[in-house]
Amino acid sequence: MKSKxxxxxxxxxxxxACALFxxxxxxxxxxxxxxxxxxxxxxxxxxxxxxxxxxxxxxNNGFFMQGWYELNGQSWYxxxxxxxxESESEQDIRADIKCCPEAAKPTDKxxxxxxxxxxxxxxxxxxxxxxxxxxHDYGSYGTxxxxxxxxxxxxxxxxxxxxRPDVAGADNIPxxxxxxxxxxxxxxxxxxxxxxxxxxxxxANGTGLGVYCIPRHYGxxxxxxxxxxxxxxxxxxxxxxKWSRTYDLTQARANEPDWTIGxxxxxxxxxxxxx
Numbered sequence: 001m002k003s004k005x006x007x008x009x010x011x012x013x014x015x016x017a018c019a020l021f022x023x024x025x026x027x028x029x030x031x032x033x034x035x036x037x038x039x040x041x042x043x044x045x046x047x048x049x050x051x052x053x054x055x056x057x058x059x060n061n062g063f064f065m066q067g068w069y070e071l072n073g074q075s076w077y078x079x080x081x082x083x084x085x086e087s088e089s090e091q092d093i094r095a096d097i098k099c100c101p102e103a104a105k106p107t108d109k110x111x112x113x114x115x116x117x118x119x120x121x122x123x124x125x126x127x128x129x130x131x132x133x134x135x136h137d138y139g140s141y142g143t144x145x146x147x148x149x150x151x152x153x154x155x156x157x158x159x160x161x162x163x164r165p166d167v168a169g170a171d172n173i174p175x176x177x178x179x180x181x182x183x184x185x186x187x188x189x190x191x192x193x194x195x196x197x198x199x200x201x202x203x204a205n206g207t208g209l210g211v212y213c214i215p216r217h218y219g220x221x222x223x224x225x226x227x228x229x230x231x232x233x234x235x236x237x238x239x240x241x242k243w244s245r246t247y248d249l250t251q252a253r254a255n256e257p258d259w260t261i262g263x264x265x266x267x268x269x270x271x272x273x274x275x
Contacts, residue, residue, distance in 0.1 A: 035102070035217075035218070038100070038101035038102050039102075039217045039218075039222065039232075041100075041101045042100040042101060042102065042178070042217070042222045043222050043230050043231075043232075045097045045099075045100065045141075046141075046176065046222055046223070046224040046230035047224075047230050048097050049097065049141070049176055049224055050224055050228040050229075050230065052080050052083045052084055053080070053165075053175070053176070053224075053228070054228060055083050056079060056080055056083055057164070057165060062164045062165075062166065063149040063163055063164050064147050064148050064149045064162075064163060064164065064165075065079035065080075065148060065149065066148060066149055066150065066151050067143070067145060067147075067148025067149070067150060067183070075137075075182055075183070076143050076176075076182070076183070077098070077137055077139065077182070084097060084098075098138070098139035098140070098141065099121050099138075099139050099140045099141075100140045100141065100178055100216060100222070102118075102119055102140075102216050102217070103116065103117075103118070103119050103120055103121050103140035103178075103216065104121060104140070105120065105121060106120060106121040106122065106123055106124030106138045107120050107124075115180060115181060115197075116140060116179075116180040116181065116197075117180055117196075117197045117214070118180070118196045118197055118214040118215060118216050119216070120140075121138045121139055121140040122138060122139065122140065122142075122179075122180055122181055122182060123137050123138030123139065123182070124138045139182070140178065140179065140180075141176055141177065141178060141179055142176070142177060142178075142179025142180075142181050142182050142183050142184055142211060142212070143175065143176055143182070143183045143184075144173075144174045144175055144176070144177070144183075144184070144185075144186065144243055145183045145184060145185050146160050146161050146162055146185065146186075146243055146244035146245070146247075147161070147162045147163075147165075147173075147175050147226065148161055148162075148163070149161070149163040149164070150163070159245055159246055160244035160245050160246045160247075161244070161245065162226065162244070162245060165226045165227070165228070167226065169242055170225060170226035170227035171225055171226070171227045171229060172225065172240075172241055172242050173225055173226035173227075173241070173242045173243075174186070174212075174223050174224075174225060174226075174233075174241050174243060175223075175224050175225055175226050176223065176224040177212050177221055177222070177223035177224065177233070178212065178214065178216045178217070178221035178222055178223065179211045179212050179214075179221075180197045180210075180211050180212075180214060181211040184208060184209070184210075184211035184212060185208040185243070185244075186208060186209050186212075186238070186241065186243030186244070186247065187208055187209075187243070187247070188239060188247060188248050188249070188251050188252035188255070190208045190209045190210075190239070190257075191257060191258070191261055192209075192213065192257050192258070192259055192261050192262070192266050193209075193210035193213050193261075193262065194261065194262030194263065195262055195263050195265060196213065196214045196215055196265065197210060197211070197213075197214050198210055198262065209238050209239070212238055213235050213238060213266075214235075215235065215265075215269075217232060219234065219235055219269040219270060220232050220233055220234050220235060220270075221233050221235070234269065234270045234272060235266060235269055236257075236259065236266065236269055236270060236271060236272050237270075237272045239252050239256075239257055240252060240253065240272055240274070252274075253273075253274050253275040254274075254275055256274035
């Protein structure tokens with residue numbers, strides 16, 4: 001009769017290591033599953049915003065709100081407030097649709113700070129009221145500023161604004177996206193940000209796309225387009241979207257950005273077809 005083999009200390013260590021390895025992988029799978037679920041909720045939020053924007057446009061002769069100009073004007077969240085059900089007496093916003101679940105809470109900020117980050121909302125109780133908003137406003141989506149029906153103050157960038165959604169190529173014109181700021185600009189000359197969310201406000205030759213260039217959904221963000229469709233957008237794809245009427249897609253395709261800028265964090269992300 002053969003004797004029963006002994007379970008040695010070495011066997012125990014190996015078994016424990018295997019168990020820990022499996023648990024780590026199960027935890028990773030669980031985290032991945034939760035993030036995918038949040039991504040789906042984010043896309044659902046954007047589809048709700050499609051209906052809200054459409055309701056506003058239908059009530060305003062087919063035009064968007066005025067948006068920012070000369071530190072006056074009206075933000076999307078102020079203009080749309082009657083359409084998403086928030087009363088004037090409420091002291092908080094509808095975080096269930098104003099925030100991507102991956103960035104649902106603002107952090108403590110200085111009163112003059114409205115900037116968010118990849119996994120944090122912009123705004124909050126201590127932030128200044130932006131574009132006719134309220135001090136308590138916060139969220140983690142932002143408009144493409146060039147969708148607005150800008151009132152016209154004699155500047156040379158008036159031709160850039162879309163003003164209304166019934167235009168050609170609407171399925172490639174971003175309207176409302178994951179963002180670290182309530183609104184932003186996109187220019188084909190923008191350089192990639194030094195790191196995710198490195199700069200939230202800049203001119204034509206800076207990193208204006210930095211407000212959207214955040215790896216909130218596995219190297220991508222979610223966005224709503226001018227045809228009211230919502231989809232995932234790879235971060236290297238941002239430069240291939242038609243941000244304004246004057247955005248030069250031919251130049252954008254011929255001059256692929258240098259993804260090694262800064263920490264080079266964008267290098268391993270999914271590539272897109274630049275000519």
